[in-house]
Amino acid sequence: MDERKRDSMIAYLRHRMDDFGISPDDLATFLATEPAGSEMGRYRSAGGDTWSGEGEVPQWLRQAISAGQSIGHFELQCGALAQPATRTGADWKNDPFAGSPLARSSHR
Template identity: 85%
Template structure:
């Protein structure tokens, strides 16, 4: 991002913070109290794997997108904590699974 775009974004964010009553001190206090490693992830697979959206895209997401799924399908709502996959999932009906037998059906957990 060039310097001019960066300065413009900072001015915009300061303006929006003023509009809703957030001071730089409020923001600094929030950031100081956030626990280390509290990144909740931005995308989550059905198996519980998460990705923050930074760095290289994980294989599970690459495979889903190449199979025609939209990345938005895996996006978490803002503020949703990433939860680990449950060991027993009930109520799943796999008989109509369009990915049965494909690489998408094989999770990293199944290879262990």
């Protein structure tokens, strides 16, 4: 990633953190207290349901797959946050990343 894109992404993330009232200290505290992968499944629905990938496939995932959705769509990336953002009040209508992979996983 070139330096300009990196700086742009940092500015965007800082702006979104401000929208949700997340300080850099909040983020650092969360990362320091939550071991990687704790209470996190391998797959997560838009509603926050998770599945580890072991045992019986949960109903929400079976339904999505039956409807034609790829299981990979629900797979979490390494280092993903355990819960989706639930705060309200952010204005997403002018989001420059709307429709991109960045927008799909961060605010649904």
